[in-house]
Amino acid sequence: MPNSTALEENLAACHTCLKLVSVDTGQCPRCGSTIHSRSPNSLQRTLALLITATLLYIPANTLPIMYTDQLGRTSESTILGGVVLLLKLGSYPIAAVIFIASVMVPLGKLLAMYYLCFTLQWGNPGSQRQRTQLYRLTELVGKWSMVDVFVVAILVALVNLTGIIVFRPGAAALAFAGVVITTMIAAEGFDQRLIWDHRRTVQP
Amino acid sequence: MPATRMACPSCDLLFNLDTLQEGQSASCTRCHAFLTTRNANAFANVASFATTALVMLAVACTFPFLEFNRAGFENATTLPQTIVQLWVNNMPGLAALTAAFILVIPAMVMLLLLVLNLALMQNNYRTWVKPLANWVFHLISWSMAEVFFVGVLVSLVKIAKMAEVTIGISFWAYAAFCILFVMAISQLDRFQSWQKIEHLT
Numbered sequence: 106m107p108n109s110t111a112l113e114e115n116l117a118a119c120h121t122c123l124k125l126v127s128v129d130t131g132q133c134p135r136c137g138s139t140i141h142s143r144s145p146n147s148l149q150r151t152l153a154l155l156i157t158a159t160l161l162y163i164p165a166n167t168l169p170i171m172y173t174d175q176l177g178r179t180s181e182s183t184i185l186g187g188v189v190l191l192l193k194l195g196s197y198p199i200a201a202v203i204f205i206a207s208v209m210v211p212l213g214k215l216l217a218m219y220y221l222c223f224t225l226q227w228g229n230p231g232s233q234r235q236r237t238q239l240y241r242l243t244e245l246v247g248k249w250s251m252v253d254v255f256v257v258a259i260l261v262a263l264v265n266l267t268g269i270i271v272f273r274p275g276a277a278a279l280a281f282a283g284v285v286i287t288t289m290i291a292a293e294g295f296d297q298r299l300i301w302d303h304r305r306t307v308q309p
Numbered sequence: 310m311p312a313t314r315m316a317c318p319s320c321d322l323l324f325n326l327d328t329l330q331e332g333q334s335a336s337c338t339r340c341h342a343f344l345t346t347r348n349a350n351a352f353a354n355v356a357s358f359a360t361t362a363l364v365m366l367a368v369a370c371t372f373p374f375l376e377f378n379r380a381g382f383e384n385a386t387t388l389p390q391t392i393v394q395l396w397v398n399n400m401p402g403l404a405a406l407t408a409a410f411i412l413v414i415p416a417m418v419m420l421l422l423l424v425l426n427l428a429l430m431q432n433n434y435r436t437w438v439k440p441l442a443n444w445v446f447h448l449i450s451w452s453m454a455e456v457f458f459v460g461v462l463v464s465l466v467k468i469a470k471m472a473e474v475t476i477g478i479s480f481w482a483y484a485a486f487c488i489l490f491v492m493a494i495s496q497l498d499r500f501q502s503w504q505k506i507e508h509l510t
Contacts, residue, residue: 108323108338111316116323118316121443122503125314125323135507136439191467199466202459237319237340248453251410255453255460256467258407262386262394263377264468270379274395279403286406293450301320301340 112302117142147296152222154291159215161283169275171257176269183277184208184253207253207281210246214288217243218295225299233300240297247292250285254278315500317342345500352426352505358493359423365486366416373477375461377468388412388479410453415490418452421445422493429502434509442506446499455487 111118117128122136130140144150169181182190184207191200217239224231257278264272313326315335319342326345329335334346348354369388376385386394392412395404425441428434461480468474 110321111323112321114323116316118318118321121446122506123315123318123500124503124507125316135503136443138443194470196466199463202463233320234340237342241319248450248456249459251453251456252460252463254403255407255411255457256464258391258395258403259375259461259464260468261398262391263375263384263464263474264471265384265394266377266379266382269382270471274398274400274403279400282403282406289450297319298321301322 110301112142120144143298143302144294144296147294147299148222148225151218151291151295154287154294155215155218155222158211158284158287158291161280161287162211162215165277165281165284168277168280170253170277170281171260171275172273174271174273181275184281187253203253203256206249211250211281211284211288214243214247214250214292218288218291221295221300229300229303236300237297240292240295240300244292247289248285250288251282254282254285313504315344317344345498347501348496348498351496351498351501352430354496355493356423356426356430358489358496359419359426362419362486362489362493363416363423365482365489366412366419368482369479369486370412372479372482374479374483375465375477376475377472378475379472385477388483410451411457414448415452415454415486418445418448419490419493421448422497425502429505429509432509434506438506438509442502449494449497452490454483454490458484458487 111125112128115128116125117130117140118125119133119136119138119140121138122133124133124135126133126140128140128142132138133140166184168183170184170187172179172181184203188200188204188208191197191203221236221240224236257272257274260272261274264270313329315324315326316322317324317337317340320337320340322337322339324335324337324344326335329345329347331347331349335344336342337344372387373385374388374391376383389412392404392408395407421441422445425438425445428438461483465474465476
């Protein structure tokens, strides 16, 4: 006999301590958190945060992420400019790390989260297991986009020889950190159990 | 005694965990999400990994992290200086975020886990155990120590051609911290921790 879901048995799992209680329980008797069968307005909140992240993604890529003052000259570099520079210098592995962490991961994560939200709005079509895996992947890789921001932080602290060479942080670093944080909150707020609701008869 | 049941956090399917033996772990049959594992030593393991991690972090904050040398001019940096330098460059927001992600949150997680798991190990219930557990499970996903470490490696390659860079003791201490952090988290089980807390109340 297949198992039933908590919702079908009128139970809800506490989102903090995982305790199973009746759905109409107001507060978890174990940890005191408010009980919801599914996170309220999960889709709307996730979408709102995704739109914020998309808007922040524009200054993150167009503004300079770092300035270099070298022997009286100042040059600036954007995220993509940095990747191109690394390619010219021949540092292919590092260029790949930065390109994957700073361009592919945030963009892929935004697209994946939009896709997950819209498939739920459009009646939950497609493989549930694949979409769950997609969600797990976005959750797993989310924070790795911060690599480029941390690289800026380290270079700014380390390369600081006044008059010879000084690295300074640019506004894109903050915008980019904003993209990473908002997409992380968006992924955390997305209730993945919605993917599995209403479609029990369909094989995954 | 009522059955030990758990809903899959990923797809809400219900499972009875009464037959789960010591040393076994359970995962969801439908979506393959990890559910829980039974390990009698888990609390002691988390506490010991967390203690060692905290010692390593203290070392990492005290000694030089990296040294930069170009044409006879030197600049040594420590971990806290990385944050201070962002602050003096008119980026207080970025400085605060970096401080939170690479030092404050990782340290808090380890400290709170140490205190929590010591309490659970010694079977004594205190009123602060619940809010503490509540906090720590939310904080874990915001620790970015390992991401920062990859950032350090990338920076090293980036400036290796530009100047001579020397690796300090803190670099190795922080690397050890990252490994110990992951080891502590891998021994932590949300379901079992809360079962134990309930058992103690």
